[in-house]
Amino acid sequence: MLEIRNVNKSFWIDSKEVQILKDISLKVAPGEFVSLVGMSGCGKTTLLRLIVGLDEEYDGGIFLGGEKIKGPSRKRGIVFQEPRLFPWLSVERNVSLALGDQQRKHASGTVQKHLELVGLKGFERVSPKQLSGGMAQRAAFARALVAAPDVLLLDEPLGALDALTRIHMQRELERIWQEEKTTMVMVTHDIDEAIQLSDRVVVMSSRPGEIKEIIPIALPRPRDNKSHDFLVIKNQILAHFQSQAKQYFSWEI
Ligand SMILES: Nc1ncnc2c1ncn2[C@@H]1O[C@H](COP(=O)(O)OP(=O)(O)OP(=O)(O)O)[C@@H](O)[C@H]1O
Numbered sequence: 001m002l003e004i005r006n007v008n009k010s011f012w013i014d015s016k017e018v019q020i021l022k023d024i025s026l027k028v029a030p031g032e033f034v035s036l037v038g039m040s041g042c043g044k045t046t047l048l049r050l051i052v053g054l055d056e057e058y059d060g061g062i063f064l065g066g067e068k069i070k071g072p073s074r075k076r077g078i079v080f081q082e083p084r085l086f087p088w089l090s091v092e093r094n095v096s097l098a099l100g101d102q103q104r105k106h107a108s109g110t111v112q113k114h115l116e117l118v119g120l121k122g123f124e125r126v127s128p129k130q131l132s133g134g135m136a137q138r139a140a141f142a143r144a145l146v147a148a149p150d151v152l153l154l155d156e157p158l159g160a161l162d163a164l165t166r167i168h169m170q171r172e173l174e175r176i177w178q179e180e181k182t183t184m185v186m187v188t189h190d191i192d193e194a195i196q197l198s199d200r201v202v203v204m205s206s207r208p209g210e211i212k213e214i215i216p217i218a219l220p221r222p223r224d225n226k227s228h229d230f231l232v233i234k235n236q237i238l239a240h241f242q243s244q245a246k247q248y249f250s251w252e253i
């Protein structure tokens with residue numbers, strides 16, 4: 001279980017203390033897929049950085065399996081919008097680097113298994129420069145999963161892909177999640193993607209970032225984004241964005 005308990009986070013911006021996250025509390029069950037959506041700047045990446053242990057300056061607590069998170073650990077993986085592979089190392093080497101020295105000794109089977117899981121069998125010796133964007137992101141998924149993390153954090157993982165590759169990769173991500181049963185917390189700007197993949201969608205507001213609503217998605221998988229029930233949920237989420245846009249920018253959308 002991942003538990004975020006009453007988290008408050010501020011940054012000093014222009015010599016002023018600005019509250020970025022306000023009283024965030026959320027429990028994510030083992031194997032659950034949760035998405036975070038909210039307007040740009042509402043603190044989604046900041047929250048993922050706290051969960052991964054890259055920033056420990058906040059109030060409240062974040063616990064994984066009952067233990068307070070302190071610093072980065074192989075138990076918590078992260079995938080960013082861009083794959084961040086080392087271009088001078090092969091795909092296989094990039095993935096195996098995510099393992100500890102001990103794990104690496106017995107790793108060739110594990111690395112191979114994860115390259116197969118993400119559909120990169122046969123590309124072990126290839127340089128990341130020879131991969132397409134979608135393939136490179138698959139390698140990043142393999143690298144994030146190879147150490148068998150308890151939770152995988154995804155920060156707009158498909159955001160840099162073209163529309164068709166993105167839809168294909170959404171299906172792939174759903175399959176990978178179903179096979180690995182890893183707990184996933186994903187930030188996305190794509191509401192369809194959030195509904196397509198998640199057990200629950202967390203809608204955040206900005207300035208400060210607060211949880212506005214947590215929407216359970218009880219639709220059977222694979223989901224049809226043209227179905228009535230899907231569109232009802234989509235409109236429910238969009239209504240939050242509409243009221244925010246009105247509040248902050250006087251936009252009507
Ligand atoms: N290191 C930092 N120092 C000061 N302010 C920061 C720092 N990191 C983030 N912020 C501020 O915190 C707020 C939230 O940033 P964050 O990157 O978490 O937003 P986000 O929801 O991920 O946005 P986006 O959807 O655009 O990625 C922003 O106003 C940003 O300017």
Ligand SMILES: [Mg+2]
Pocket residue numbers: 044045046155
């Ligand atoms: Mg962000």
